[in-house]
Amino acid sequence: MTIRFQLFTGFIILILIFVIDFFVNQGLSNQVIKNTTYISSSESVIRNSNILHKDMIEMQSGYRGFLLTGQIAFLQPYYEGLRTVPPLMKEQRKLLSTPQQKYILDSINLLHSQWVEYSNSLIKSRLDTLAGSKKYIELFNAKFRKQVGKHLNDRIHQAFLALDNSEYKIRREKRAALQNALYKTRVLTLSLTITSIIVALLSSFYFIQVITSRISKMVRQAQTISNGQFVVIEDKKKDELNQLAISLNTMSETLQKNFNDLTKKNTELDQFAYVVSHDLKAPMRGIANIISWIEEDHSHELSTDLYKNLMLIKGRTIRLENMINGLLEYARVDKVRRGAEITNINQLLKEIIDLHVPPGYGINIIGEMPVFKTEKIHIQQVFSNLISNAVKYNNNQQPKIVITCEEKKEHYIFSVSDNGPGIEEQYFDKIFVIFQTLQERDAFESTGVGLAIVKKIIDDYKGTISIKSEPDHGSTFSFTWPKSIA
Amino acid sequence: MKHTEILLVEDDYLDVESVKRTLKKNNVSHKLHVAHNGVDAIEMLTKDEKRIIPNVILLDINMPKMNGIEFLGIIKSYYSLKNIQIFIITTSAEEYDKMATSNLGISGYILKPLDLKNKKSDDTEKLLSLLTQ
Structure with missing residues (x-):
């Protein structure tokens, strides 16, 4: 696996963790927002419920007051209620979240309609009585005395209680869910952060181990080579650094080989110079000997010119001998330690x-x-x-x-x-x-x-x-x- | 020494001449035998018909057929030749030649050309005193 690929994989893993973190947080915060919105709308549900209930109760007391006294002024809240209750019902229905609650509200609406029908007939007949009709007494005896209105009102009251209770229950559940969502968000964010730190640290250590230690090994090798010791190092991983290690080793081996060759050649050269000059000495000394014998034995027989030339040969032989001796000395210099x-x-x-x-x-x-x-x-x-x-x-x-x-x-x-x-x-x-x-x-x-x-x-x-x-x-x-x- | 005889083992004619002249110059008049290589020298020392018994051998190292060092190795095994004084006379100033011969029972190591008047060499003086006794 190449280092390039490993580095790339490391970064991709980190980026993935951050992306997951982002989406999880996004989801959780949506949940939090939803629950918070619900809790604030729940406040409106309870308030509307109270207003509705209060309006209905006021209608009932206004209606009863009119029946007892016959004074029309008592009917004012009753007519007010007839006007305000339907739009409130409509609004409340929109705010409710469960079908069960909607059912309760619908039943309240039905009961209220029944009550309005009942009360309306009594109010009408009472108004007629004031104008001289006897129908009111029959209705009063048939319905009011039998407490038809009271039963209706009690049922409305019960329905409102049920609606409020269900709303309170839902609100509790939602609040708990909100708390839970907030807690989950914290835990998840924290654990993902810790995970990414660990991944980052581990990959850093890994790369330090894999790259730095090997690079310093190669630096040491290069230093050793520059000091004249042609060492090779072992590196078994298959990546870009391994290529470098192989190149360094090849270089070291080539240098070693060339250095050995050079040393061998130099030694051979010195040996050559030595052998050549050594072997040149013998015939040269022979010539010198012959000249000195001629000089010793025949000098009186020689002409001046011949003698002069003989002395020139002698001089050159001495020079040649000196040069050969010099060459020998030069070739011997580092032979002896x-x-x-x-x-x-x-x-x-x-x-x-x-x-x-x-x-x-x-x-x-x-x-x-x-x-x-x-x-x-x-x-x-x-x-x-x-x-x-x-x-x-x-x-x-x-x-x-x-x-x-x-x-x-x-x-x-x-x-x-x-x-x-x-x-x-x-x-x-x-x-x-x-x-x-x-x-x-x-x-x-x-x-x-x-x-x-x-x-x-x-x-x-x-x-x-x-x-x-x-x-x-x-x-x-x-x-x-x-x-x-x- | 009255019956001194010298054996010169040397392949080069000029070197033989050179030794002859040096001996003559120093008034050394002992009988001089010459062998041109180690094989001839061994023959002269051991074969009955032309046997010689020298007191001194002057030995070159670089020779054809059998060189001086090989010659010394063979000589060592002859008890009868034990008392002969052997002097190496060579152009080789090499340490390894000196080392090789020093263990073979030689009396001296002298560099060519042989100069019996050379006072710097103990071995030369030793040879001179031996020849002029």
Whole structure:
């Protein structure tokens, strides 16, 4: 599974949780709104019910008062009621929510109509009586005395009680449902929030684990490679990072292979140079021998020209021998590593100076020369070549050599200066190349190997060598040498 | 030593000449036998009809057929040849050649060209004193 896909899935899960949360909240709040609306409409139901009931009772008392007294003024609330009750009934019917309640209201309406019919007949006859009719007495005796109106009124009263009770009951239920909905909303929102936090945290940890730890593993690998150890890492997941790991491993292996090849080639090259120069020596020495025998045995028989040419051959043989010896020395440089030993640079310089510097030279060793553990034979060779060069080429009337040392964090910087003829800047690179000399060999016998060896040794210790020089103002060779050998 | 004889084991004509001249220059007049490789030398030391008994062997390392180191290995097994002083005379300044021969009972390791007046080499002085006794 690719990381891209995993990241995408993680985000999709989070988004899904938020969408679910949104819709659930939406549903629950709709329920809350519905219940709240119902509770407020329920208030109106009860109020209307009371008004209706009150209007009917007032109609009844007005009607009774008129029957007893015969005064028409008592009928005023009765007529008022006839006008107000029907629209109130209509409104109330709309507000009621259940069919059961609607049935109760319908029965109230029916009872009221019956009562209005009954009361209306009595009121009419009473009015006629006032005008002289005897019909009222018959009706009064047949209906009022038998309490027909009272029965109707009692039933209306009961119906109103039932209606109110049912309304109160529904209201209680709705209120409980509202509370419940609010509670559910809270619980659901809280649990979804917690779930999304957990999902987010888990996926974060997962990605840290999967990506960061592997990336840092690869960073460590890259650092190790840059330090020259060509390691490979194990990474079995099949994703984009695995591609990177595979590339890094391939790179490391290729580097290792090339490095091995290069080391092998270098060794072969050194061996080649060694074998070639070693085998060249024998026939060359043979020629030199023959020349010296001719010189010893036959010099009196030779013409001046022949003798002169013979001496030229002898000179060239010596030069060739020197060059072969130089090449041998150059090829041998890093073949021998005896191991680091405590080296006293001051002591080492004194020995070299005794060996290479003739009397009459001004020698100045400036500063404290270190004593440290290193490959003595190699630093000795470097100093020895630089100091003998400083002597060999010095044409000053008062020749001087100055040697300094500067301590850095991981290496020393040594320098060897002379007051000789100096070197032009354009030759700075050339002098470190094997067999390169700046003077004609016939004028100045030199193999051109010394500085090449110096450079080879210093390169071997991953150091640097630089030269500062001006014609007629001497030269300064500075090189770095590691404090500890890896 | 009155009956000193020298065996030079050397394949190169010029080197043979060179040794002859050096000996002559240093007034060493002992009898000098020359073998051009290890096989010939073994024959000369062991075959009855032309047997020689040298006191000193001057031995080159790089030779055809049998080189100096192989020669030394064979010589070691002959009890009768135990007292011969053997000096290596070679162009090889290699550590591994020195190491290989040091365990084979040699008396000295001398670099070519042989120069009996070279005071820097203890082995050369040892050879010179042996030849001029």
